[in-house]
Amino acid sequence: MSDGGLNLDDFGNLIERPSARLRRQAEERRARTGIAPKALGRLDDVGSWLAAAQARVPVRPVERPRAVLFAGDHGVASLGVSARPAGGASALVRAVLDGTSPAAVLARQAGVPLRVVDTSLDCPAEELPDEVTRFRVRRGSGRLDVEDTLTAEEAERAFRAGMAVADEEADSGSDLLVLGDVSVGGTTAAGVLIAAMCGTDASVVTGRGGVRIDDLAWMRKCAAIRDGLRRARPVLGDQLRLLAAVAGADLTAMTGFLLQCAVRRTPVLLDGVVSAACALVAQRIAFRAPDWWQAGQASGEPGQAKALDRMAMQPLLDHGVTVGEGTGALLALPLVRAAAALAAELPELPEAPEAAPEEAEPAAPPRPAIADAT
Secondary structure, eight states: OOTTTTTTTTHEEEEEEEEHHHHHHHHHHHHHSSSOTTTTTTHHHHHHHHHHHHSSSSOOOOOOOOEEEEEEEGGGGGOOOSSSSOHHHHHHHHHHHTTOOOOHHHHHHHHHOOOEEEEEEOOGGSOOOHHHHHTTOOSSSSOOTTOOOOOOHHHHHHHHHHHHHHHHHHHTTTSSEEEEEEEESHHHHHHHHHHHHHHHOOHHHHOOOTTOOOOHHHHHHHHHHHHHHHHGGTTOHHHHHHHHHHHHHHHHHHHHHHHHHHTOOOOEOSSSSHHHHHHHHHHHHHHGGGEEEEBBBOOHHHHHHHHHHHHTTOOOSOOOOOOOOTHHHHHHHHHHHHHHHHHHOOOOOOOOOOOOOOOOOTTTTTOOOOOOOO
């Protein structure tokens, strides 16, 4: 970005929408396959979206997808807003790395490499592999209800870390990225961002989290989001300050990741409420960026529904998967691959041969030629 600091306005100039011309060409090609219009439902929309993103008709099959999970602990979890223990995200990361988490199982089944990026886990860095911790910004994030979750310098580092991960994935040839989070307290931070961006109250966006919380925990979470909103609203005009105030390092990095993916013309599948919140902030920074993303699933979290509605996104699946870690988006990946395969491989019907002129009856005068309508 610009010298002397991160200039978020640059993203508005760098990000272009996927090609509308190629999207029309993909739709025209689909019409020539002979399959009835709308017979493939959302698969047609996804196929034309991919063609526009790839700038290619017919579209290429999705051959090198990759799942990227940003990990962090949130100080607000100490208030009892989550069913998981505060500072417990490192245990979730170890399950991912050991291949025993839901996301790891689905990624393995689909043959998708899975990458974990630790930005702010509350554990010693030496307990995890270097490739996981090399983008760590700090150990844990601040308590969003009473203090900034990051300093200004930490927020810029986290944002740039997300951009760097996006660049690495684009440079490695990934043709579709699945975005998820591994966090404790992350849905509370997401609720603050969504309520602030949408101008709504805490109760409207407060859900039950990845592991369903009881009514008392829900009330504590709603109060924390309300207090976070008081701190978020004064800095709404400066998205980097907003992220520093209430988002934590993982959500800040995810926002940078999404924007840089759009700069690099790399499509992304969003997972649940956390990735939706980051996408909503990214949209405020660069309004064309959401055209590079698809919502993989509806998790049932009210905040996610609010965010997706604001971005005019319709989830591909609706199974109520709230476990996080990109699991819902990984479930949608086969659907996206199927759409790409159909768009790539369905043959076009040959054009009908021009009809031969009918032979005139002997007693009748010859009929004048009729020009083909064009």
